[in-house]
Amino acid sequence: MKGNPIRSERPMRIVCIGAGASGLCFAYKLQRSFHNFNLTIYEKNANVGGVWFNNRYPGCECDYEAHNYTYSFEPKADYSRVYASSTEIHGYFEDFARKYGLHRYCKFGHRILSADWQDDLGVWRIEGEDQNGGTIKAECDILINATGILSSCKWPDIVGLDQFQGVTMHSGAWNESIDLTGKKVCLIGNGSSGQQILKSIQPLVSQLTVVIRQPTWIFGPFGEPQREYSNEEIQNFKNHPTSLTTKRKQFESRVNSYFEFCLKDSPQQKQIRGHLIHQIQGKLAAAGSTKLDESAVIPSYGVGCRRPTPGVGYIEALxxxxxxxxxxxxxxxxxxxxIDNANVGHKADILICATGFDTSYQPPFPIRGVNGKNLQDEWRERASGYLALAVPDMPNYFVFYGPNNPFASGAFLITIEAQADYMLKMCNRWQTENIHAFSPKKEAVEELQLYLDTQVAKTVWSDTCNSWYKPKGNAVPASLWPGSGLHYMEAISDVRYEDYSIRYKGSRFAWLGNGLSQVETDPECDLAYYIRERDDGTYLGQRKRLQVATAGTRLKPESLHVFGPRPLNEDAV
Structure with missing residues (x-):
């Protein structure tokens, strides 16, 4: 580096595991902003899309409005309906990868089996196998884990599961060749997937036994009711992008105003609870059935302790x-x-387990860092990381949506973008300085975890409920960010380098180079670029930067109401 201009870019090899929403976002942003890099994305599936490639069960759709289930910078004007099917969402990610040429980085049908840090060389050694059983061996300077927390199906731990002689399926690995028409079916689970499956298959089957551990809060549509967009609306979105932007901002503003209902005993929590009870009781009355008791569909825990569901058609199907x-x-x-817990038997031809995914954060393969520490072992009892991004003693390693992420309070894809930006800031320092290894300090992570545990105790996520937010049950605090999604994004908007242990190869100042700037060596650069007519530079104070970046017109308070088509009012409480 000493023989080159200041902050010259050394070659950077990155391996990303997973070509879902996170892996694609990282690849796009890396390609957009960097030179002199080599990126390989290993994906176990046959195509991009991650969870939206795998999940194909009947009725599978996103419960977030489709126009907002996109990257912030990449709208899709031609979504066919308010809540898109899994097939349509998968198409969005496939189109995104094709548009920006991201397939070139992907190796499909490649499963990683281990990753080992070589401290003397400052590299990760990756091993795995391809779809033909061949061996994969690779090295990289920086390892990105984008496998996600909704990728490994969690089967129920029930005696006799392997003895069932009918067809057994999991919602996350659906067998599309199975015809359910006229069959006796047992469905275990009532989360979002379970409810969508129930609504879709109930008219088809002859008999359906639904097993749930406890009720979940039913919100109704998280935005406007489901409907098809007209051709006129789609054309308007295409021809007038600002109209689509306005729609997206309105929905996102509403969602970003909800965090206070996640606080225990807050007025907002009381208000939303009363509203939802009122709504659910109305659905029960409209169904006109006496076979369903309120206790089966109205939870005792706080709204949000377990992920709420839209539940459209759920009570009607039950x-x-x-x-x-x-x-x-x-x-x-x-x-x-x-045989249920009351010792009553229920016959079934088909058993469907809508029991979610392994959300313990333990990686599906050994990741061995400093001194051979295996992250699988480190996170066996409880997963704890740095800002849901990095892990002590795992150098040059990042994970998307690690422990203590804002899954319950933030927009998923927008948070992914913020995390990718954070990772690439560190990649930039690695590439332009002579860094050997970086990882968060253990004491910083321990202090952060103590703070997060204290704060999460003030939220509904500390209530007693069965939730995938609590992979180890109620004995361990929920693995969530105890603030809003906006709060999390602001928390990671700058890298706190003092929280990292950084080691260099040789002199830490070798990056100063040969005395020339990058500008002087580029014939297309303006050597007097700093001369200007007014001060239009970036503001240096955090608050001032945010004020400029977020300037606009905020929705009126009456527009920031609870999920559903009508605002809260006193008679709904």
Missing amino acids: TSPNVTLVVGHVNKITATGI
Whole structure:
């Protein structure tokens, strides 16, 4: 580096594991802003899309308005309906990858089996296998884990699961060749997937037994009701992009105003609870059924402790004549069905487990860092990282949506963008300085975890409920960011380098180079670029920067109301 201009870019090799929303976002941003890099994305599936490639169960759709389930900078004007199907969302990511040439970085059908840090060389050694059983061996300077927390199906731990002689399926690995028409089906689970499956298959099957551990809060549509967009609307979005931007900003502003209802005993929590009870009771009355008790559909825990669901058509399906609801658990699975916790048997031809994913944050393969520490072991009892991004003793390593992420309070794809920006700031320092290794300090992570635990105790996520936010149950605090999504994005907008342990190769000042600036060596650069007519530079104070970046017209308070088509009012409480 000493023989080159200041901050010259050395070659940078990056391996990213996973070509879902996170991996694609990282690849796009890396390609947009960097030179002199080599990127390889290893993806176990046959195409991009991650969770939206895998999930194909009946009724699978996003419960976030489709126009807002996009990257902030990449709208999709031709979404066909308010809440897009998994197929349409997968198409969005496939189109995104094709538009920006991201497939060139991807190796599909490649499963990583291990990653080992070589401290003397300052590199990660990756091993795996391809779809033909061949061996993968690679080295990289920086390792990005973009496998996600909704990628490994979690099967229920029930005695006799392997003894069932009918068809067994998981919502995250659906067998599309199975015809459910006229079959007796047992469905375990009532999260978003379980409710969508229930609504879709209830009219098809002859008998449906639904098993739930506890009720979940039903919100109704998280935005406007589901409907198809007209051709006129789609053309308007295409021809007048500002109209689509306005729509997206209105929805996002509403969502970003909801965090206070996540605080225990807050007026907002009381208000939303009353509103939802009122709504659910209305649905029960409209269904006109006496077979469903309120306790089966109205939770006792705070709104938000477990992820709320839209629940459109859920109560109507539960009250159908061919549906039997079991509130409790499955004691045993037999060759021909299940036995519930009241020792009642239920026959089934097909068993569907809508039981979610392994959200313990333990990586699906060994990741061994300093002194061979395996992240699988380090996170066996409890996962703890730095700002949901990095881990002590795991040098030059980042993870998307690691422990203590804002999954319950932030817009998923927008947070991914913020995390990718953070990672690339560190990549820039690695590439333009002679850094050997960087990782967050253990004491910084321990102090951060103590703060987060203290804060999460003030939220509804500390209530007693069965939630995938709590992979180890209620004995361990929920693994969530105890603030809003906007709060999290602001927290990671700048890198606190003092929280990192940084080691260099040789002199830490070798990056100063040969005395020339980058500008002097580029024939296209203006050697007097700093001369200007007015001060239009970046503001240096955090608050001033935010004021400029976020300047606009905020929605009126009455527009920032609870999910659903009508605002809260006193008679709804």
